[in-house]
Amino acid sequence: MNTKYKNIITTKEEFASFREEIGQPSARAAGKVISFIDEHCIDFISKSPFLTMSTSDGAGKCDVSPRGDSPGFVTVLDRKHLFIPERPGNRRMDTAHNLIENPNIGLLFLIPGLGETLRINGKAYICRDPELLEKSIANGRTPLFGILAEAEECFIHCAKALIRSGLWNGESWPAKEALPSAPAMLAAHTNLPNETAEQVAKDLQESY
Incomplete structure (x- = not known):
């Protein structure tokens, strides 16, 4: 990396030293990741009207896209899969294009007023299953496709960032x-x- 800025960490050796300086996560932070969508995740997703969807293309170029609708618009299908309908947008298809080249995905679910967020990482695919699309009708419109995500990691993320930002505090807006x-x-x-x-x-x- 050619930059005028100092102390840029770019090697595994530099990172190992940096990691030692930062310290190790607590047992709770290290052990909070589960590999399936349990009842707590289901409850969280059912109350979430908004999520961000992170993908990257085959070259590793990243993109993050917002998704939102009434709470419950994301359907949990089973302990490993959830379905996110694609609502009308700008038709750029950035996420869909990325998933064809690289199925890895990261999801961040938010609930208004709640500081904690839910993170789900895994694989995802463009899905046009008629039954799933029929169940995702909104305002009389059937989505043309959706994102079928397969969970590999699910975990709650602490509220520190939202507290610091004052995101839900109207007085700070x-x-x-x-x-x-x-x-x-x-x-x-x-x-x-x-x-x-x-x-x-x-x-x-x-x-x-």
Whole structure:
């Protein structure tokens, strides 16, 4: 790695020394990972309206994508499998493209107001099973496909990051007028002729 920044750890030997400096995880942290979806995970997933989905392509280039709907939109099929329906989006298909090249996936489930999150790692595949799609209808629309995930690791993640961030603390949220403008960002990044932030805002609102 060619960089002007100092003390970049890039080798196994450097990491081994760094790992010793940081210390080892507690017995609880080291032993909390299970290899199946138990009743606690099922309860958590049933109450979660939002998750992030992390994948990478065959070259290792990473991507993370949000997924959200009413709590219960993710279906737990058995102790190893869950189904995440694909709702209408921008049709970039980044996640689907990655899974064809590399089936490894990481999922992070959130529940509003709860600091702890649920992490599930494993393999995943594009799935068009008619029965699963039929069970995932929302607003009268049947999804064209979904993500079938096979759990290899399931574990609860502590609340420290969400506590520090104040994510669920409304008093810490910035004023709406101080928030970044998604339409302005999108108009600047796409740089399409004759497309203004106002037009993007109108199109986004219609899409939503």
